[in-house]
Amino acid sequence: xxxxxxxxxxxxxxxxxxxxxxxxxxxxxxxxxxxxxxxxxxxxxxxxxxxxxxxxxxxxxxxxxxxxxxxxxxxxxxxxxxxxxxxxxxxxxxxxxxxxxxxxxxxxxxxxxxxxxxxxxxxxxxxxxxxxxxxxxxxxxxxxxxxxxxxxxxxxxxxxxxxxxxxxxxxxxxxxxxxxxxxxxxxxxxxxxxxxxxxxxxxxxxxxxxxxxxxxxxxxxxxxxxxxxxxxxxxxxxxxxxxxxxxxxxxxxxxxxxxxxxxxxxxxxxxxxxxxxxxxxxxxxxxxxxxxxxxxxxxxxxxxxxxxxxxxxxx
Amino acid sequence: xxxxxxxxxxxxxxxxxxxxxxxxxxxxxxxxxxxxxxxxxxxxxxxxxxxxxxxxxxxxxxxxxxxxxxxxxxxxxxxxxxxxxxxxxxxxxxxxxxxxxxxxxxxxxxxxxxxxxxxxxxxxxxxxxxxxxxxxxxxxxxxxxxxxxxxxxxxxxxxxxxxxxxxxxxxxxxxxxxxxxxxxxxxxxxxxxxxxxxxxxxxxxxxxxxxxxxxxxxxxxxxxxxxxxxxxxxxxxxxxxxxxxxxxxxxxxxxxxxxxxxxxxxxxxxxxxxxxxxxxxxxxxxxxxxxxxxxxxxxxxxxxxxxxxxxxxxxxxxxxxxxxxxxxxxxxxxxxxxxxxxxxxxxxxxxxxxxxxxxxxxxxxxxxxxxxxxxxxxxxxxxxxxxxxxxxxxxxxxxxxxxxxxxxxxxxxxxxxxxxxxxxxxxxxxxxxxxxxxxxxxxxxxxxxxxxxxxxxxxxxxxxxxxxxxxxxxxxxxxxxxxxxxxxxxxxxxxxxxxxxxxxxxxxxxxxxxxxxxxxxxxxxxxxxxxxxxxxxxxxxxxxxxxxxxxxxxxxxxxxxxxxxxxxxxxxxxxxxxxxxxxxxxxxxxxxxxxxxxxxxxxxxxxxxxxxxxxxxxxxxxxxxxxxxxxxxxxxxxxxxxxxxx
Ligand SMILES: [Zn+2]
Numbered sequence: 016x017x018x019x020x021x022x023x024x025x026x027x028x029x030x031x032x033x034x035x036x037x038x039x040x041x042x043x044x045x046x047x048x049x050x051x052x053x054x055x056x057x058x059x060x061x062x063x064x065x066x067x068x069x070x071x072x073x074x075x076x077x078x079x080x081x082x083x084x085x086x087x088x089x090x091x092x093x094x095x096x097x098x099x100x101x102x103x104x105x106x107x108x109x110x111x112x113x114x115x116x117x118x119x120x121x122x123x124x125x126x127x128x129x130x131x132x133x134x135x136x137x138x139x140x141x142x143x144x145x146x147x148x149x150x151x152x153x154x155x156x157x158x159x160x161x162x163x164x165x166x167x168x169x170x171x172x173x174x175x176x177x178x179x180x181x182x183x184x185x186x187x188x189x190x191x192x193x194x195x196x197x198x199x200x201x202x203x204x205x206x207x208x209x210x211x212x213x214x215x216x217x218x219x220x221x222x223x224x225x226x227x228x229x230x231x232x233x234x235x236x237x238x239x240x241x242x243x244x245x246x247x248x249x250x251x252x253x254x255x256x257x258x259x260x261x262x263x264x265x266x267x268x269x270x271x272x273x274x275x276x277x278x279x280x281x282x283x284x285x286x287x288x289x290x291x292x293x294x295x296x297x298x299x300x301x302x303x304x305x306x307x308x309x310x311x312x313x314x315x316x317x318x319x320x321x322x323x324x325x326x327x328x329x330x
Numbered sequence: 331x332x333x334x335x336x337x338x339x340x341x342x343x344x345x346x347x348x349x350x351x352x353x354x355x356x357x358x359x360x361x362x363x364x365x366x367x368x369x370x371x372x373x374x375x376x377x378x379x380x381x382x383x384x385x386x387x388x389x390x391x392x393x394x395x396x397x398x399x400x401x402x403x404x405x406x407x408x409x410x411x412x413x414x415x416x417x418x419x420x421x422x423x424x425x426x427x428x429x430x431x432x433x434x435x436x437x438x439x440x441x442x443x444x445x446x447x448x449x450x451x452x453x454x455x456x457x458x459x460x461x462x463x464x465x466x467x468x469x470x471x472x473x474x475x476x477x478x479x480x481x482x483x484x485x486x487x488x489x490x491x492x493x494x495x496x497x498x499x500x501x502x503x504x505x506x507x508x509x510x511x512x513x514x515x516x517x518x519x520x521x522x523x524x525x526x527x528x529x530x531x532x533x534x535x536x537x538x539x540x541x542x543x544x545x546x547x548x549x550x551x552x553x554x555x556x557x558x559x560x561x562x563x564x565x566x567x568x569x570x571x572x573x574x575x576x577x578x579x580x581x582x583x584x585x586x587x588x589x590x591x592x593x594x595x596x597x598x599x600x601x602x603x604x605x606x607x608x609x610x611x612x613x614x615x616x617x618x619x620x621x622x623x624x625x626x627x628x629x630x631x632x633x634x635x636x637x638x639x640x641x642x643x644x645x646x647x648x649x650x651x652x653x654x655x656x657x658x659x660x661x662x663x664x665x666x667x668x669x670x671x672x673x674x675x676x677x678x679x680x681x682x683x684x685x686x687x688x689x690x691x692x693x694x695x696x697x698x699x700x701x702x703x704x705x706x707x708x709x710x711x712x713x714x715x716x717x718x719x720x721x722x723x724x725x726x727x728x729x730x731x732x733x734x735x736x737x738x739x740x741x742x743x744x745x746x747x748x749x750x751x752x753x754x755x756x757x758x759x760x761x762x763x764x765x766x767x768x769x770x771x772x773x774x775x776x777x778x779x780x781x782x783x784x785x786x787x788x789x790x791x792x793x794x795x796x797x798x799x800x801x802x803x804x805x806x807x808x809x810x811x812x813x814x815x816x817x818x819x820x821x822x823x824x825x826x827x828x829x830x831x832x833x834x835x836x837x838x839x840x841x842x843x844x845x846x847x848x849x850x851x852x853x854x855x856x857x858x859x860x861x862x863x864x865x866x867x868x869x870x871x872x873x874x875x876x877x878x879x880x881x882x883x884x885x886x887x888x889x890x891x892x893x894x895x896x897x898x899x900x901x902x903x904x905x906x907x908x909x910x911x912x913x914x915x916x917x918x919x920x921x922x923x924x925x926x927x928x929x930x931x932x933x934x935x936x937x938x939x940x941x942x943x944x945x946x947x948x949x950x951x952x953x954x955x956x957x958x959x960x961x962x963x964x965x966x967x968x969x970x971x972x973x974x975x976x
Contacts, residue, residue, distance in 0.1 A: 041973065045965040049958050061954040064925055064944035069953035076733075078957060084941040103969045107976035145976075153975055178462065178557075180604060180642040181662050202974070270956045277963040284970060 019240055019297045026118060026293035027286065032130055033114055037285040040110045042278075044103045055089045070265040105146065112145040112213070113137035114289070118296050119213045141213055144308075148212070148220040152205040155224070159201065163194040199238050199245075204228035206292065208307050210299045217308025226307040237298050244291040248284055255280050331514045335450075336390065336460040342445040342471055350479035352488035353434040357407075357443065358477075359396075359427045360503075362469035365495035366392035366452040366459075370422035372415065373456070376752065377497035381456045384646035392452030392459065396472055399429055400444045407431075417494050417752055425495040427472070447472055454644040457657075463517075466640065466647035466657065468551040469501070476504045476695075476799065483695065483801035493697040498760045499751035500689075500696040500703070505797055507545040510552070513537050517556045523600045523636045524552035525655045544632070546797065547653035548693050553638050559601040563613045565635075567592040571621045575717070579625040582785045592624040598636045605639055607665050608675065612637050612658060615676035615718075619683030622714035626785055627687055627792040635686075637679065649678050651685030658682060672729075673719045680718075681711040691796040699802050700760070701747045701825070705768025712769060743767060747825045748802050771824045774935040779813060787812035819887065824936065829885035833908065833928040834942035840876040840923035873918055878926040880906060880913045884938060893930035896921035903930070923947050 027034070060066050060081060068077040081087055116137020117130065170186025173179075207230070208223035217223060231237055255277075264273045299305075331338040348354050365373035368391065379386035399407045407429040415423045435441055449470050451460040458468040475492035478485055485491075491502065508526060519531065519538040526544025533539070542552070571592060580587045599612050616637055624630050638657040640648040648659030660675035684707040688694070694702035715731040722729045744755040747763045754760035776784040790812040791805055800808075806821040823829050845862045880892055887908050894902045898921040906913045927944035929937060937943065 041966045041969040044969055045962050048965045049962040052961055053954075053958055056954045056957060057949065057951070060941075060957075061949040061951060062946045063941055064927055064946060065941050066950060066953040066957075069957050073733075074957070074960075081941055084939050086939060086941050100968065100972050104972045104976055107969070107973045111976050149975060156975070175643055178642055184662055184666075264956060265952075267952060270952065270959060273956070274959045274963075277959070281963070281966050281970070288970075288973070 016236060016240060019294050019301070022297035023290045023294035026296065027289050030117055030130075030289075030293075033117060033289050034282065034286045036110065036114060036134065037288055038282050040107055041103075041281065041285070044099070044106065048099060051092050052089060055087070055092065059087060059089075070263065072263050074263065104149070108145045108149050109138045109142040111209075111292075112141035114292065115145075115209055115213050115296075116141060118293055119210060137213065140216075141209075144212055144218060144220055145209055148205065148209055148224065151221050151224050152201065155201050155205075156198070159194065159197050163190050163197070166190050166193070199241050200228060200231045203231045203237055203241055203295065203298075206295045207231065207299055207302075210296055211305060212308040214299070214304055215306045215308065216311025217306060218311060219309045223308030226305070230302055230305070230307075234298070240294055240298075241291065244287055244294070248287050251280055251283050251287070331465075331512065333460075333463065333465070333515050333518075336452075336465075337448065337450050338467075338470070340445075340447050340449065340471055342443075342447065344443040344445065344474060345440060346443065346474060347440045348435045348437055348477070350477055350488045351437050352480065353436060354431070354477060355434045356428050356430045356490075357441075358475040358490040358492040359429070360469070360473045360475060360492065360495070360501075361394045361396075361413075361425050361427050362473065362495050362501075363392045363394040363449055363451070363458070364424040366455065367424065368422060370420070371425070372418055372420045372423040372494045373425070373497055375420070377456075381497065381646070382649075384455060386455045387453035390450075390453045392450050392455075394447060394449045394470075394472065396427070397446045397448065398444075399446075399472075401432070402442045405432055415494055416492070417496070420494070423494050426475075426492050445472055454640075454646045457647055457650045459644075459647065461641065461644045463557070464553075464555040464641035464644050466551070466553045466638065466644065468549075468647075468650065468652060469495075471550075473503055473549070476502055478799070483799060484803050491695065491697075493752075496697070496752040498754060498757060498764075499700065501549065502695045502697055502799075503548040503693065504799075505546055505548050505693065507543075508547060508550045509541070509543050510550055511539060511541045512552060512554075513539050514554055518554040521556055521558040521560065521600070522552065522554040523558075523560075523598060523638060523655070525550045525636075525653050527634050544654060546631075547690070549652050551652035551655050553600060553657075555600070555602075555641055557603055557641070559599075559603050559606060559609075561599040561601055561609050561613075563597045563599070565592075565595040565597055565617050565620045567594065567621070570617045571625070575621065576625060579785070582781045583626075583789060584782065584786065590625050592621065592629045593631075595620060595630055595632070596634045598634065599639070600636065601639045602641055604642070604662055605660055608639075608660050611660070611664075611673070611676055612639065612679055615673070615679040616683055618676075618714050618718040619680045619686075622680075622717060623684055623687050623710055626710070626713070627789055628796070630686060631691070632686075635683070649682060651682045651689050653690045654686070656682035656685070671722055673715070673722065676719070677711065677715055680714050681707060684710040684714070687792065687796075692792065693797070693799050695799060695801070696751070698750050699748055700751050700764040701768040702800070702802065702805065704764040705747070706772065708765045708769035709772040712773070743828055746827055747771070768825070770935055774824075774933075775820075777933040777935055783813055823886050823888075827885070830883075830938045831886035831888055831934060831936040832882075832884035832938045832942070833888075833890045833934070834881045834883050834939070835926045835928060835945045836879045836881045836912075836942075838876070838878045838923060838926040838945045838947060840874050840947060842922075843873040843875050843918060873920065874922050875916065875918045876923045878915045878923075880915065880926075880928055882908055882911055883942065886936070888934065890928050890934065891930060893927045894923060895925045895927075897924050 065077065065081070068074065082089060082093065113134035117133050120133055166186055167190060170183045173182035173186065204224055204227040208220065208227040211217055211223055211227065212220060258276065264270045365371050366386065368374065369379065374386070396408065396411065401407065410430050412428045413424045414426045414428055415421070416426060451458065451465065451467060451470065453459050454461045454466065458466060458470065475490050478489060478491050480486060480488045493499065510524065512522065514522065514537065516533055516536050516538045519533065522540050524542040525547060526542045529541045529543050531538060531540045576587050576590055580590050597613060597616055599609060601609055601612070616635060620630055632654045634654055636655045640657055640659055645659055648657050650657045656679065658675060658679045663669055664672070664675055685703060687710070688706040689696070689703040692702065696703050712731070712734055715734065719731050722731065743762055744759045745763050747768050749763060751760060754763065787809045791808045794808055795804060802825060806818065810817045846859050847861050849856060849858050876894060878892070878894060889905055890908045891903055891905050892915060894917065896919065900921060902917065904915065925944055925946045929943055
């Protein structure tokens with residue numbers, strides 16, 4: 016575990032710029048979205064006294080009232096949200112192909128001249144496979160939800176049978192815990208199979224996912240590693256919730272500080288995400304770099320990865 | 331009661347007096363349980379077997395049958411029994427029965443009727459039934475309808491008012507003195523609750539016999555469950571009514587505090603053992619209702635209040651009111667850390683308690699004017715919730731009960747509030763028009779008239795019509811009279827039309843007035859004024875002409891306050907009667923306009939669109955910038971969440 020963590024920290028330190036890549040991947044589409052909104056907001060809201068309530072504690076209610084008003088046209092923009100999210104998903108799939116390519120590569124151990132081209136090459140070569148893999152993962156998660164959801168009926172039946180409604184609660188808690196517990200190996204297998212595909216130019220994404228899942232299931236240590244990062248992200252959001260509960264920004268400076276704080280939160284979360292991915296590269300290597308997705312004709316992008324505990328790659 | 335088959339055999343002695351000024355030729359009864367007798371009944375056709383997220387279990391239909399209905403002289407009217415469907419002509423509906431009398435009953439005359447009947451309780455659905463050992467018996471006996479005298483509720487001629495049981499309607503009944511004896515298997519001993527006071531409970535062999543008595547009520551319901559935890563508490567006005575609250579409400583009403591004195595009430599809670607931790611929530615909310623409504627309208631006049639916590643899986647019997655007897659509802663989840671602070675079960679108890687006033691004592695016709703019971707009750711529920719719980723916070727998000735339901739639907743509703751329950755466009759329209767919208771109408775009145783005027787008028791209405799059957803017109807007339815103002819135009823729009831109330835500021839301009847230039851005649855002499863030198867002019871000399879266009883966007887005519895706010899801080903107000911479609915307001919003054927508003931104090935709660943209620947001359951970028959910063963942040967979060975799959 017400590018080895019994995021050290022590997023992750025070193026790898027992220029060597030590729031600090033990737034944090035910004037991940038951050039910008041969420042920022043750019045969000046800016047576009049906010050921009051679309053802003054034209055409506057500045058023309059139909061900024062000149063209305065009701066907007067002043069946005070500065071107080073009832074900001075959210077005011078926003079809801081605004082969107083419900085027959086005078087607002089922002090509904091048309093909001094209606095595009097699902098489409099927009101699908102597009103942002105595809106973008107992130109391609110970016111993760113590039114990022115994985117950089118993380119797996121060993122010869123450019125530090126952010127060098129080659130970062131943009133390595134990133135681009137990864138997106139170019141592996142984006143399609145990552146998208147396929149993403150769909151496989153999505154199906155797996157839907158199956159998981161169906162499985163966990165069907166347990167709810169068991170809870171109702173138990174409660175009805177015994178006239179003890181606490182069964183419903185118990186089963187509900189079980190559903191949540193089980194859902195989370197099963198999501199972790201799925202997500203790990205998903206990421207690991209992609210790493211293998213990049214390392215060996217493999218194309219058999221479904222086979223890779225299946226095989227990686229076999230390995231992950233046998234390594235609870237990896238689950239814990241994942242859980243640690245997930246909890247860290249939750250903790251960051253909890254801190255955000257606590258800080259934002261302290262007061263409502265109303266002045267220009269306060270709004271600017273709020274903006275900075277929000278963006279720092281997102282940067283930290285991007286850093287955590289990259290840390291997890293880097294740790295997963297460590298897991299892949301620890302497992303002996305298996306060819307879960309098969310091997311391609313293309314020479315491996317990376318030289319053999321430095322071994323765990325061997326500090327040569329840190330140079 | 332045969333608890334194995336959920337069937338009961340009953341005898342009913344009805345003493346009925348013709349209180350009207352007309353002769354009565356027949357007797358009309360509600361056989362409500364027949365609503366659940368088949369999928370062809372009007373109730374089932376309308377509801378599709380679903381009500382309030384609960385669905386009917388077709389394994390056990392419910393029905394009621396009268397085997398004999400004898401008069402004192404032994405005449406059995408069973409032979410002339412006739413089922414009618416006055417509302418929809420449905421031949422399969424048997425919820426209204428008519429029995430012609432051998433001779434008409436003169437005004438003031440009394441008649442004694444002996445009825446033998448059999449009732450099959452359905453599985454718990456739509457407020458009544460039996461699941462497992464749990465029984466909640468509502469509308470379980472042949473119930474005499476209301477014979478309305480000419481003039482009552484504005485009707486031209488005397489006659490029976492007896493509607494079929496509809497999916498969206500509740501009930502309508504006359505006041506009477508109930509004396510009821512129930513016979514159940516002895517496992518129910520000590521675990522039976524009902525309308526009124528428990529007079530005696532004895533065991534006879536393997537049965538338990540209980541007797542309840544309650545004068546002056548219009549319905550009787552009972553419940554039994556061997557698992558009940560029976561808890562008692564006392565509403566003690568000395569302990570349970572804070573002095574500040576009495577002082578506040580006495581000042582609204584303009585009455586001495588001693589006139590607001592309340593009386594003790596014995597509270598009985600029939601609780602599911604799983605909810606033992608929630609006993610206090612039930613008692614405290616019932617007490618909040620007893621003092622909240624008691625102080626505002628008059629003391630609760632009965633000595634008991636029974637609160638039922640329905641069994642698990644029998645939620646269909648929860649959230650219902652009967653005289654001195656209410657059913658609430660909660661779940662174990664409400665004791666979990668996150669939900670513990672949310673007074674949702676309390677809200678249900680307070681709502682059902684408020685029905686003791688508007689349904690119990692104001693026995694309105696719930697078929698034809700559901701707003702009088704549900705709407706006014708929702709208003710008082712909100713009053714009591716606001717003063718008892720105020721602001722509740724959940725995960726940092728605030729729930730302000732004072733703000734709850736403050737906003738109506740953005741566009742006009744499809745039906746007027748006063749609409750017969752079976753004639754609503756759909757169940758959502760019934761819900762909005764019966765509950766939230768009339769409550770909003772009352773809050774609108776409270777805000778525009780002020781709490782003093784408003785609560786005094788409500789008290790007058792309640793006290794004048796308690797233990798009778800007022801109509802919407804009675805309410806409107808009495809309220810206007812008590813306020814000392816003709817509110818008929820308001821009521822006709824708010825209660826009898828679908829008009830939306832919406833005022834807006836469509837444009838606001840403020841221009842500097844140029845100094846006079848050109849040729850003028852002064853005392854017969856011609857003078858020419860030249861354009862003044864801008865540079866020399868000081869700010870103090872400037873004059874601005876401000877023009878504001880206020881619009882009535884909806885059909886609802888209503889006086890509305892307009893306010894202009896100037897750069898120098900000065901404010902000007904005027905009231906526009908809101909009759910015309912638009913109103914232009916022009917003023918000249920030394921300062922430029924900053925903003926123009928309609929309804930600056932936010933008193934017109936019925937306003938359907940608050941966004942258009944004002945205009946700022948200079949856009950304020952701060953608030954919208956903050957909103958955009960937040961939109962950006964949450965969009966980034968959303969994208970990151972999607973990123974879980976990438
Ligand atoms: Zn109600």
